[in-house]
Amino acid sequence: MTQTITLNVNGQALKAQAEPRTLLVHMLRDELNLTGTQVGCDTSQCGACTVLLDGRAVKSCSVLAVQAEGHKITTIEGLARDGTLHPVQQAFWEKHGLQCGFCTPGFVMTTVELLRDNPDPTEDEIRHALEGNVCRCTGYQNIVAAVRSAASALRGSRRPGAAVSGG
Amino acid sequence: MATLFGSGIKRREDPRLLTGRGTYTDDVKLPGMLYAAFVRSPFAHARVRSVETKRAKKVAGVVAVYTGQDTKDRVNPVPCAWNVPNCDLRTPPHPLLAYEKVRYVGDAVAMVVAESRAAARDGVDLVDVDYEPLDAVVNPEKATGKEAPQLHADVPGNVAFTWKVSGGDPAKTFAEAAVKVELRLLQPRLQPTALEPRAAVATWNDAMGQLTLWVTSQNPHIHRFLCSVMLKVPEHKIRVVAPDVGGGFGSKIPGYADEALVCFAAMDLKRPVKWTEDRSENYKVTIHGRDHVEYVELCGTKDGTITGLRTRVYAGLGAYASTAAPGIPTILHGLMYSGPYTIPNIEGTVYGVYTTTTPVDAYRGAGRPEATYLIERLVEVYARKIKMDPVVVRRKNLIPKDKFPYTVATGITYDSGDYQGALDKALGMLDYKAFRAEQAKARKQGRYLGVGVTTYCEICGLGPSQVAGAVGFGGGLYDSAVVRVYPTGVVRVYIGGKPHGQGEETTFAQIVADEFGIPIENIEIVAGDTEATPQGWGTYGSRTTAVGGPAVKLAADRVKEKAKKLAAHLLEASEADLEWKDGKFVVRGSPDQAKTFGDLALMANVAWNMPPGVEPGLEASAFYDPSNFVFPFGTHICTVEVDVETGRVKILRYIAVDDCGPQINPMLVEGQVHGGVVQGLGEALQEIAVYDEDGQLLTGTMMDYAVPRASQMPKIETASTVTPSPVNPLGVKGIGETGTIASVPTVVNAVCDALAPLGITHIDKPLTPATVWAAIQQAKGGAR
Ligand code: FES
Numbered sequence: 001m002t003q004t005i006t007l008n009v010n011g012q013a014l015k016a017q018a019e020p021r022t023l024l025v026h027m028l029r030d031e032l033n034l035t036g037t038q039v040g041c042d043t044s045q046c047g048a049c050t051v052l053l054d055g056r057a058v059k060s061c062s063v064l065a066v067q068a069e070g071h072k073i074t075t076i077e078g079l080a081r082d083g084t085l086h087p088v089q090q091a092f093w094e095k096h097g098l099q100c101g102f103c104t105p106g107f108v109m110t111t112v113e114l115l116r117d118n119p120d121p122t123e124d125e126i127r128h129a130l131e132g133n134v135c136r137c138t139g140y141q142n143i144v145a146a147v148r149s150a151a152s153a154l155r156g157s158r159r160p161g162a163a164v165s166g167g
Numbered sequence: 168m169a170t171l172f173g174s175g176i177k178r179r180e181d182p183r184l185l186t187g188r189g190t191y192t193d194d195v196k197l198p199g200m201l202y203a204a205f206v207r208s209p210f211a212h213a214r215v216r217s218v219e220t221k222r223a224k225k226v227a228g229v230v231a232v233y234t235g236q237d238t239k240d241r242v243n244p245v246p247c248a249w250n251v252p253n254c255d256l257r258t259p260p261h262p263l264l265a266y267e268k269v270r271y272v273g274d275a276v277a278m279v280v281a282e283s284r285a286a287a288r289d290g291v292d293l294v295d296v297d298y299e300p301l302d303a304v305v306n307p308e309k310a311t312g313k314e315a316p317q318l319h320a321d322v323p324g325n326v327a328f329t330w331k332v333s334g335g336d337p338a339k340t341f342a343e344a345a346v347k348v349e350l351r352l353l354q355p356r357l358q359p360t361a362l363e364p365r366a367a368v369a370t371w372n373d374a375m376g377q378l379t380l381w382v383t384s385q386n387p388h389i390h391r392f393l394c395s396v397m398l399k400v401p402e403h404k405i406r407v408v409a410p411d412v413g414g415g416f417g418s419k420i421p422g423y424a425d426e427a428l429v430c431f432a433a434m435d436l437k438r439p440v441k442w443t444e445d446r447s448e449n450y451k452v453t454i455h456g457r458d459h460v461e462y463v464e465l466c467g468t469k470d471g472t473i474t475g476l477r478t479r480v481y482a483g484l485g486a487y488a489s490t491a492a493p494g495i496p497t498i499l500h501g502l503m504y505s506g507p508y509t510i511p512n513i514e515g516t517v518y519g520v521y522t523t524t525t526p527v528d529a530y531r532g533a534g535r536p537e538a539t540y541l542i543e544r545l546v547e548v549y550a551r552k553i554k555m556d557p558v559v560v561r562r563k564n565l566i567p568k569d570k571f572p573y574t575v576a577t578g579i580t581y582d583s584g585d586y587q588g589a590l591d592k593a594l595g596m597l598d599y600k601a602f603r604a605e606q607a608k609a610r611k612q613g614r615y616l617g618v619g620v621t622t623y624c625e626i627c628g629l630g631p632s633q634v635a636g637a638v639g640f641g642g643g644l645y646d647s648a649v650v651r652v653y654p655t656g657v658v659r660v661y662i663g664g665k666p667h668g669q670g671e672e673t674t675f676a677q678i679v680a681d682e683f684g685i686p687i688e689n690i691e692i693v694a695g696d697t698e699a700t701p702q703g704w705g706t707y708g709s710r711t712t713a714v715g716g717p718a719v720k721l722a723a724d725r726v727k728e729k730a731k732k733l734a735a736h737l738l739e740a741s742e743a744d745l746e747w748k749d750g751k752f753v754v755r756g757s758p759d760q761a762k763t764f765g766d767l768a769l770m771a772n773v774a775w776n777m778p779p780g781v782e783p784g785l786e787a788s789a790f791y792d793p794s795n796f797v798f799p800f801g802t803h804i805c806t807v808e809v810d811v812e813t814g815r816v817k818i819l820r821y822i823a824v825d826d827c828g829p830q831i832n833p834m835l836v837e838g839q840v841h842g843g844v845v846q847g848l849g850e851a852l853q854e855i856a857v858y859d860e861d862g863q864l865l866t867g868t869m870m871d872y873a874v875p876r877a878s879q880m881p882k883i884e885t886a887s888t889v890t891p892s893p894v895n896p897l898g899v900k901g902i903g904e905t906g907t908i909a910s911v912p913t914v915v916n917a918v919c920d921a922l923a924p925l926g927i928t929h930i931d932k933p934l935t936p937a938t939v940w941a942a943i944q945q946a947k948g949g950a951r
Pocket residue numbers: 038039040041042043044045046047048049050059060061062
């Protein structure tokens with residue numbers, strides 16, 4: 001028994017089919033072919049599935065697809081604009097904040113939210129904010145460096161007159 | 168043109184991964200695809216009386232249900248591929264689906280294939296299995312006891328093998344030694360936790376009799392071979408593709424029953440089939456690591472010269488011998504008992520033991536972390552016993568820089584090293600003397616500061632194929648590359664390894680860009696598809712840079728040699744008169760007489776004017792087989808403060824000085840060290856796989872298994888020394904595992920040093936607050 005959901009994903013209004021038990025992450029991956037959002041666990045521990053729901057970072061494995069009805073979802077695929085990486089993506093690249101890359105979409109989405117709430121976080125604040133995301137490869141050090149670097153880039157772009165980039 | 172070798176350029180694999188456009192196995196979607204799910208044993212040990220599939224077959228969407236009885240004559244068991252010789256190894260068959268007995272929680276008894284993932288799950292719930300539970304045994308030492316339940320009919324005492332190593336005269340040395348220390352060490356089981364769970368997608372081309380498998384693999388060529396054995400399909404009819412792989416750490420080396428069964432279903436049903444693990448399934452059925460119970464001794468003189476080391480090790484293998492399992496606690500462990508020291512007398516006995524648990528195989532470091540840990544713990548305890556500074560004891564016993572190549576008592580030869588150099592550098596970074604003074608002051612104030620030092624070396628860059636054969640490894644250990652130059656001067660490089668986070672799409676392109684003097688954008692590195700890449704042996708054992716790198720370099724050299732012949736012909740000069748300059752072959756003394764790499768690529772490919780006897784085309788392959796392993800080394804130091812009220816360990820500083828020879832990309836080397844150290848800190852401080860007495864895995868989800876998180880981990884200070892390896896033309900050594908190998912004893916040594924005033928000499932890892940607190944309470948009680 002499927003149900004039609006109306007929602008907005010990465011700026012596009014669309015309709016999708018989902019069973020009541022379908023998780024948002026499975027709808028994104030299986031129905032909408034947005035496979036950048038990953039599944040790393042089955043107990044809401046790893047954060048690999050993090051997306052933005054109306055701008056808030058949520059674990060899409062803990063949201064039912066039907067709960068997204070009428071909401072705005074941003075996934076990792078929706079972050080870069082016109083082929084230009086979002087400053088958070090750019091910073092992860094420059095600081096070598098990823099190895100296998102499986103955790104990366106989740107970390108990037110979490111970071112986008114963090115830096116919106118706290119444009120100049122300390123190292124401790126960053127490590128605390130990333131607690132819900134697991135990375136098995138990097139040892140976190142370069143992820144923390146990437147978040148700091150993204151923060152300073154975003155602060156730069158938020159000076160009066162500068163364009164604020166998406167997310 | 169500036170060389171790229173040695174430069175910390177950004178990774179070329181990142182843009183696709185950062186934008187969510189990588190392709191991991193679970194992202195593969197094929198028309199008409201079915202989904203598999205497995206019925207897995209809830210018992211650690213039981214006889215399977217019957218498996219009833221009728222109800223499951225009636226579930227809407229279920230297409231097929233297979234049991235062990237259905238499949239046993241149509242497929243072969245999972246093979247063990249490392250048949251270590253001279254140890255009476257017994258590897259009883261591991262059926263793809265159990266039909267007589269299950270031997271660990273998670274052992275598969277049936278497979279349901281359905282139109283959707285959900286329908287497959289629904290079907291699994293309705294397969295009725297009648298089990299007759301048997302006793303479980305989870306501890307490898309206990310499993311060898313008389314009362315222990317027997318897992319396999321033809322493996323008495325559950326002992327899969329008894330392996331021995333010895334050198335010098337250990338019996339006499341120990342009998343006559345002035346000082347002896349001994350320890351019982353636990354090296355608990357760990358759950359690798361690659362963030363991407365395993366997955367497989369298989370499709371069968373019935374007309375061609377051809378199977379294609381996308382799979383989470385560190386070594387697609389090995390998977391092709393293992394699938395061929397299990398499925399009885401000839402190797403040339405199987406294509407294995409490992410697309411982007413989300414971490415491995417050893418857990419994606421082995422051949423697994425479930426992956427082969429997905430292929431079987433695709434062949435039987437003639438439709439594509441997909442299966443992806445849940446994390447809790449992953450924790451139950453993907454291999455675990457470590458699991459040693461060790462009795463170890465060291466002897467020496469009163470003034471700090473180590474003369475002997477002895478071990479007796481019970482190494483848990485789990486229920487069956489996984490692909491590489493027998494080689495891990497033997498060849499990769501026992502042969503490294505000398506560590507970086509000149510220990511003339513060594514004796515080790517390792518029992519490989521079956522228990523009713525998940526199979527154990529290679530996990531980051533694979534055997535070497537266990538060896539380094541026992542040596543470094545012993546050295547520390549020995550130093551304390553003779554009241555010498557542990558750094559002084561280490562320094563006294565390190566193999567001197569001018570003694571390489573150096574053959575240790577276990578018989579292997581270390582290629583190169585400057586162990587003192589790394590030690591001095593690390594001590595300088597800390598200011599060891601100042602820390603000792605600070606520690607003394609803190610002690611007076613009732614604060615417990617400690618410093619732990621590990622000097623290590625390890626064996627990697629696996630390895631010469633001849634040695635692989637001699638030690639029973641069921642394959643070669645060379646690696647390969649094909650360098651193909653297109654008419655427009657752009658290049659594809661096909662490699663036999665399968666990087667999955669290590670970054671060789673970047674570092675190998677750096678090698679080739681330097682060689683040809685072309686922009687790195689003009690080079691693509693292709694890995695993971697057996698249809699395109701030459702036979703290779705995969706990415707593990709820190710071997711891809713050290714073995715695959717030289718293969719890339721040699722293939723590129725061959726291309727360049729041919730290009731030079733062509734250049735000489737076109738410039739009407741002799742080869743001897745040509746020099747390579749700024750990406751061109753130039754006639755010496757006449758700088759405008761030149762051919763660029765692009766000119767030569769075009770001419771070789773159109774072949775309008777080739778030198779006599781020279782074939783058209785510009786490509787070359789190389790199969791590089793090293794003459795020895797490589798032996799990276801270094802010193803790690805950690806300082807801690809232990810809160811004796813709570814048992815909490817706070818890392819104050821963590822310093823890693825590693826030597827992997829020349830670094831192709833220092834930024835990536837540093838990343839490997841960070842990741843490796845943190846994985847080791849997890850092992851030292853918080854990670855442990857726990858089974859109850861009935862063989863139930865209590866750490867079966869990410870809620871229970873303590874993978875390190877950002878907030879728990881310290882900042883790591885890295886530095887390096889550079890001692891090129893004489894083994895390969897690049898001088899490079901592996902760096903993927905050193906962090907994990909060195910960090911575990913470093914932290915445990917630091918904590919034991921902090922608690923020395925309480926008379927604590929050893930605490931078994933992981934050093935959770937509860938464990939440390941209990942040790943403190945016991946020590947205080949004992950003192951009263
Ligand atoms: S998949 Fe959502 S938290 Fe792990």
